[in-house]
């Protein structure tokens with residue numbers, strides 16, 4: 237069967253090599269004679285998998301043993317709960333930069349546990365840009381940011397140093413580029429975009445943060461217990477952790493610099509088409525704030541949008557419909573999307589635009 241090009245925002249396309257190796261492990265995990273789906277989380281082969289994954293996270297993020305590397309259940313939203321459960325309490329305040337839907341959801345969840353201060357927001361312009369970086373009060377328990385805004389297509393490319401613990405949701409741009417990860421007291425990412433299969437979250441926490449956690453949280457929800465016992469507080473997502481290890485190996489083999497270079501080239505190509513189009517319009521016009529990961533745009537009319545989706549489908553391209561809150565289109569350019577995938581999409585866009593803008597030959601049937 238011919239593989240489609242999957243530009244979905246997550247779960248997202250995975251590299252064919254990763255799918256291949258994951259499929260082998262489903263049949264026979266590391267030549268053990270049993271499937272990874274049957275493998276005990278207490279077995280040595282699985283312990284080795286976790287250790288290798290942690291070493292690769294440290295290597296690729298440029299961080300040392302000062303950080304705990306945890307694989308946790310519950311996706312990104314579970315971290316919206318766990319971060320304030322562990323680091324916020326009555327009488328304390330957490331600061332948030334409201335750069336989009338996920339940032340505001342993280343803030344709304346934190347309100348269950350303590351005071352929340354929105355220090356800056358771009359909600360008034362429907363998140364079509366990043367808010368101006370604010371003054372950060374020194375007494376905050378932490379400052380929470382979302383490095384990439386999956387729905388609206390903005391991304392923080394420069395993050396100033398702050399004097400309070402900085403905690404980042406990196407769900408949609410983790411390991412897509414080189415970054416100074418040592419700036420962060422904690423960062424986390426649901427892995428179903430750049431780093432694996434849905435249902436698993438990578439949480440990286442600097443060890444000094446663990447001493448701030450009260451002992452009155454149950455083990456599953458307590459980073460301290462998770463750090464001491466992980467991955468054994470409960471039966472973890474054995475298969476998901478292995479798929480993330482395969483993604484980490486894939487990134488490592490390619491090299492994080494090469495991954496970043498390709499991600500930049502893919503985004504540049506696509507934004508150049510949008511900036512020069514008579515049919516498509518980029519949603520984020522502040523170029524410095526544009527996401528390399530989620531490119532969001534609209535077309536002139538709803539009819540044209542519908543025909544373009546048909547054109548994509550006829551060319552085995554899926555996942556370009558925009559999020560319901562932003563409408564239009566969203567093309568997600570995560571690590572596993574190749575330059576060729578983007579060039580194929582651009583060829584379809586160019587052909588579509590030519591037919592739309594050429595009154596002599598209106599589009600009738602879409603196909604290759």
Ligand code: PMP
Nearest residue numbers: 311312313338386405407408426
């Ligand atoms: N944060 C960001 C930036 C996201 O894009 C998403 C999901 N798209 C989430 C959090 C929520 O992740 P999950 O669905 O795994 O809970």
